[in-house]
Amino acid sequence: MNRRRSLPLVLLPVMCLGAAGAVVAQEDHSHHGQHPPVEEREPTPTAEQPVEHTAMDHSTMDHSAMDHDPVDHEAMGHAMPDGPAPAEPITPIPPLTDADRAAAFPELHHAMHHDSGINSFVLFNRLEGWDADHGRAFAWEGQGWIGTDVNRLWFRTEGEREDSATHSADLELLYGRGVTAWWDVVAGVRQEFQPAGRTWAAIGVQGLAPYMFETQATLYVDEDGRVEANVEVEYELLLTNRLVLQPLVEVNFAARDDVERGVGAGLSTAEAGLRLRYEFTRKFAPYVGLAHERAFGGTADLGRASGEPEADTRWVVGLRTWF
Template sequence: MNKMRNAALAGAMAMIWALPAQAEQLIYGFQAEQLEYRLGDDEDTFVWDFDALIGTDELKLVWRSEGERVQGAGGFETLENQLRLQFPVSTFFDAVVGVQANTPDGLPDRYNAVLGLKGLAPQWFEIDADLYLSDNSFFRFEGEYEAMLTNRLVLTPSLEMTLPLQDDPIYNQAAGGVTLEAGLRLSYDLIDRAVSPYVGVNYERSYGGTADMIRAAGDENGAFSVVFGTRLMF
C-alpha cells in the first residue's frame, strides 16, 4: 500500500510540476506576408515582409524584416529590421514595444523606438499600428483582410499608411505628408496555409509636403506594379 501511495503521490506531483510548463509552452514560427517580384514601368523590384517569432502566449520576441531591392541597381531601396516584444492586452490585441533599424543603401541610417498594437479588428481585419519615436518620428498603419473565395483561393486587399511626424528632407519625408500603399493579391493555398503562391497589383503614392519633396528631387511620385510571389507560414 505504501508503495502504491508513494507512486500515486509521485505521479500527482509530476502532474503539478508539468502544469506550468504546459502553460508556458515555447512556441515559434515564421510568416512571410510578402515574398514577391514587382514588375513596374521603370524598374523591377524584389520585396519581402516577414516575421520570425519565439516565445509563449504571454510574451513573444519577434524579428520583423522588410525591404525592397531594385533589380540591376545592386542596392536596397528600403531595408528595415525590428526586434519587438509582443504581449496580449485583450482577447484580440497584443501590445508591441521594440526597436527599429532603417538602413537603406545611399542614405544615413535611422533608429527608432517602437510602440504599437497588433491584432484583429471587428470583421477580422488584421491591423498593425505602430509609432516610431526618434528625431525623425513617424506613424505607420497596416491593414489587410483575407476574403475566402473558396477553401483554397483567397483574395487579400491591403493598405499601408505612413505619416511622418517631423521633417526628414534626406528621406524626402515632410511632416503630415502621407504615403499610401495599396495592394490586391489573389493567392492559392497550395500546401494548406504553409505555401500560398499569389499574383496581384500594388500602387504607392505620396501626398502633401512629401510629394513636393519627391518632385523637387526629380523623382516620380506614384508607382504601379504587377506582382507575383508566395506567402509562407511555418
C-alpha cells in the same frame, strides 16, 4: 269374344300399381351412395383476407344497438382543462440564483486559457517581384515570434530592391505582451538600414480588429526626436478553400520634414494592394496582385525634386509562406 275382352280390364289396375312401385323404387336407388347436399357458407375473413365492406349489407344492421358513447378522457388520465391555458407551468421552474449563474459561467483563470509552452512562428506575407522602370524590382515583408501565448519576442522586416540597389530596408525587434485574447502591446527598437541608417524606438499595438481585420499600428521616435507612425490593415477573403483574396492598406505619417530620407510632414505615403493567392498547402501559396503607391504633401514635393514619380501602379507576382 266377351271373355277375351274382360281379361285385360281385370289386369289393368294391377299393372298400374306395379308401374307406380317401380317408379318409387327407382327414385330411392338414384340417391343410394350419395351424401346429402351441404349448405354453402360465406368464408370467414382472416388476417390475410380482409373484410369486403362493400359487399356487406349495412341496411340490415342495427345501428341503435351499437355502443357510440363518447370516450371518457378523465378516466384515461387525459383531463381536459377548462378555460385558457394556465400562465404558470404545472411543474414550477425554480428561480435562477447567483450560484446557478456562477456554475454556468465560471471565471476563467490565466492557466485555463493560456499555454505556457515555448512556441515559434515565422511568416513571409510578401515575397514578390515586378518589372520597374529601371529593371526588375523585388520586395519583401515578414514577421515572426518566439515565446508563450502571453509573452513573445517579435521581429519584423521589410524592404525593397530595384535594379540591384536597395532602396529601403529595416528590421524591428520587439517585446510583445498579450493584453486581451485578440491584442498585443509591443515595444522595442527599429533599425533602419536604407535610405538612411537610423535607430528608432518603437511602441504600438497589433491584433485582430472586429470583422477579422488584421491591424498593426506602431509609433516610432528616433534619437533626434523625429516622430513617425505606420498603420497597416489587411483582410483575407476566402473565395474557396484554397483561393484567398487579400486586400491591404498601409499609410505612413511624419511629424516633421526629413529631407535626407525624402519624407515630408503629415501624411507622407499610402499603399493599397489586392493580392489573389492559391494555397497548394497552407504553407505554400503563390499569388498575383495589383499594388498602387502614392506620395502626398511634402513627400510628393521631395520626390518630384529628385525625379521620383508621385504615384506608381504595378502588377506583382509573389509567394506567401510560413513555418
